[in-house]
Amino acid sequence: MAETNDLQEDINEEFILKLLHKMTRQEKLMQIGQVDKAYIKEKNDLATLGIGSVISGGSGQPFENSPAGFCEMIGDYQEAALRSRLKIPLLYGGDAVHGMSLSKETTLFPHNIGLGAANDPSLIEAIARATAIETSCTGVVWAFAPCVAVVRDCRWGRTYESFGEDADAVTANGVAHIKGLQDTAAQSWGVRIPGTVAACAKHYVGDGAVTFGTGQMGAKILDRGDVRLGEAEFEEQLRPYREAVKAGVMSIMVSFSSVQGKQMHAHRELIEGVLRQELGFQGLVVSDWAGHEQLRDGEGPVEKLALCINAGVDMIMIPEHYHAYQEHMQEALVGGLISPARLDEACARVLRLKHKLGLFSFQNAPIQDQNQALLAKVRCPAHLALARRAVQKSIVLLKNRACVLPLRKQTLRHLFVCGKGADDLGLTCGGWSTSWQGACGPITTGTTILSALREGLPDTQVTYDAAGEGFKPDQHQMVILVVAEDPPYAEWFGDRTDLYITAQEQLMVERVTNRGVPVIVVQLAGRPLLDCDNWARVDALLHAWLPGSEGGYGIVDILCGDACPDGKMPLGLPEDLDVPKASRCMFAKGRGMTYDDDVVQGKNVPQPFLQREDT
Known part of the structure; x- marks a missing residue:
């Protein structure tokens, strides 16, 4: 077999050299x-x-x-x-x-x-x-x-x-x-x-x-x-x-x-x-x-x-x-x-x-x-399923106070969703998505977090307000707040001196936290995003990265317990970045939590359950 391969390579190289010999200098340089x-x-x-x-x-x-x-x-x-x-x-x-x-x-x-x-x-x-x-x-x-x-x-x-x-x-x-x-x-x-x-x-x-x-x-x-x-x-x-x-x-x-x-x-x-x-x-x-x-x-x-x-x-x-x-x-x-x-x-x-x-x-x-x-194989069912599974496996659960996740489908009647990224496919995909820098909005075929929530929770009233102004703590049982790097970026357009969320997003956090309703934050970003109080006021924090066209489905699978979070932080914060110790610990390389095994395969259970944390 080795002799056959060597002979074939000799024949191929002869083809290349003969073609090269026929070429003019002009043809070669072009x-x-x-x-x-x-x-x-x-x-x-x-x-x-x-x-x-x-x-x-x-x-x-x-x-x-x-x-x-x-x-x-x-x-x-x-x-x-x-x-x-x-x-x-x-x-x-x-x-x-x-x-x-x-x-x-x-x-x-x-x-x-x-x-x-x-x-x-x-x-x-x-x-x-x-x-x-x-x-x-x-x-x-x-x-x-x-x-x-x-x-x-x-x-x-x-x-x-x-x-x-x-x-x-x-x-x-x-x-x-x-x-x-x-x-x-x-x-x-x-x-x-x-x-x-x-x-x-x-x-x-x-x-x-x-x-x-x-x-x-x-x-x-x-x-x-x-x-x-x-x-x-x-x-x-x-x-x-x-x-x-x-x-x-x-x-x-x-x-x-x-x-x-x-x-x-x-x-x-x-x-x-x-x-x-x-x-x-x-x-x-x-x-x-x-x-x-x-x-x-x-x-x-x-x-x-x-x-x-x-x-x-x-x-x-x-x-x-x-x-x-x-x-x-x-x-x-x-x-x-x-x-x-x-x-x-x-x-x-x-x-x-x-x-x-x-x-x-x-x-x-x-x-x-x-x-x-x-x-005919583009966006075929097998590729879409593979993308959805990749989203599930990539999500990192960084915080889950009082086991607020997964959502209790059976008892969740009113859900409030806020943040532009919840209903923006371009922010879900990030840069290098149909164009160099990417763009906001419905840039391609895919599923946002909001549409996946409404599909996955048919018995829940899902209210959406991008700025979080419509939140009613006496009515809504749960808040899902999506922060994102907006607009999408590529290369040096994404270089930053700090990693904090925007002032508008900070205001949105303040509107919905400390109101007696559990708040779950989902990050759509190519790196950790920091909050002024180290995300202390929120109950759960998921980092979903830039999950792509099937990101909505994969994120909701994790939120609803139809799949368990298993991702681990592949990097930490820069050593010379001046941030509180709490932030450095939360986003430490290797950090990531998961659910109890009983919620795998869609076995969503309403009662609290054990969770483990690997650091």
């Missing part, structure tokens, strides 16, 4: 460029320029933003690319970070931080398999996921993209995600395996460990800052990549951040030295969005491109000015700043990934025809 769909001026540019890769970024959706709409659009782009001289197919990528999150009408799973609270690699692998199916059917064959950052400061705006602060857990969950996306067992060189995509571990390396105050964007807090760790601590940041490489990850994205002042997009020692030589990575290294343009070194665009490529980056996410990129690359090659051998090496890696994904089979049949069966 093959290692990636353009955002929103900036393509003419579809025919894909053929005439030989563009190698296209990405749908935050605004790169089709006119009909649906899986079928994506499939039609990307199919048209592939047809254009196949009209190029050598008929080289496109490598189409996108940020499928918690499901096929670019598109509406897909299954959006909990963001990674919630899956880190569940800490169940088998569940994560199943989610990644479903994501691969719902992504690949659109024509996107390269998912920029998973983020394997080991987070040291949850004030960072990308915290929710990570699995947490424990390097071992991040590593195990990241490897599971990679295996699920790529379906490693099903891969076969040169043959398109339906329902599989290339994974991309990101952002190499240390993006979750930057020093507070060194950020380079917005208020310059954390995002794209500088990593200043000792050798042992830095090894923790590197560990997920060691195991990702062993697991066969096909690509790795470089971070915007710096390490000891050296920007990663120009860090040859860490890319070529550590990633390639020490870790043995043989796949594709891709830049982040216009990462070369942000380099502080280099006199101009030509030198910046050369620094990036010579550091070991194989594909440049341009993403906008691709005609200028073409000119700058030509100048760098003619001027000797980039060698022909380095261009060939990078181009070969791009072609190798396309061949390994079976993209050259697109010459035989349009992707619209190949993907029809997969399109």
Whole structure:
């Protein structure tokens, strides 16, 4: 068997080298460029320029933003690319970070931080398999996921993209995600395996460990800052990549951040030295969005491109000015700043990934025809059930005074619900949901907490007031108050100096607490949210993270006792954050409570029961 595999690899490599030999310098340099769909001026540019890769970024959706709409659009782009001289197919990528999150009408799973609270690699692998199916059917064959950052400061705006602060857990969950996306067992060189995509571990390396105050964007807090760790601590940041490489990850994205002042997009020692030589990575290294343009070194665009490529980056996410990129690359090659051998090496890696994904089979049949069966699986019952189970397992119960939870369905007649997040699907899903920053409102198909409560409690009168002004303590038996990070955010837009709820939410807490009625708080956030009195006045506190399109159902399952909370905090509060000891204890890493086993499988019981707490 080993001899057969070696022979097949020799045949595949011969195919790559023959194709590379036929390519002109112009074709090679455009093959290692990636353009955002929103900036393509003419579809025919894909053929005439030989563009190698296209990405749908935050605004790169089709006119009909649906899986079928994506499939039609990307199919048209592939047809254009196949009209190029050598008929080289496109490598189409996108940020499928918690499901096929670019598109509406897909299954959006909990963001990674919630899956880190569940800490169940088998569940994560199943989610990644479903994501691969719902992504690949659109024509996107390269998912920029998973983020394997080991987070040291949850004030960072990308915290929710990570699995947490424990390097071992991040590593195990990241490897599971990679295996699920790529379906490693099903891969076969040169043959398109339906329902599989290339994974991309990101952002190499240390993006979750930057020093507070060194950020380079917005208020310059954390995002794209500088990593200043000792050798042992830095090894923790590197560990997920060691195991990702062993697991066969096909690509790795470089971070915007710096390490000891050296920007990663120009860090040859860490890319070529550590990633390639020490870790043995043989796949594709891709830049982040216009990462070369942000380099502080280099006199101009030509030198910046050369620094990036010579550091070991194989594909440049341009993403906008691709005609200028073409000119700058030509100048760098003619001027000797980039060698022909380095261009060939990078181009070969791009072609190798396309061949390994079976993209050259697109010459035989349009992707619209190949993907029809997969399109029928989008938001299928199995995927929705999987998402709901993931929500249940990710929720962390942090407080449950007097066993106020689960709700007593049999005796609960009047329930008061408040907080904008209770009836806002966009806040339930968070950033990277149908767009880069996400948005408030009914952004896609899914279920809010309020609608799930009304469905799950048919015999209870559920009254909703977003601001909490309609609360009547002599009438309502229970309050569910939802606090959320509003608006949704992504990247540096989410960097914060503190973690307190807003003044409006604080006022809402004051309106409903200390009125003789139990108050249950549900947090929709990518990190802990603090209250001015450390949540002392509320009776129960659930952290539901950013649970996705099925978040309403999963949260209500926990509230009603149809499932038991089992999540544990995957991270704690930053050491340098000035907060009371009570808050630090409540949100300590590893903290999480559960119910008595009698409430599992919907056996909701009205009397108080024992509970245990693991810390």
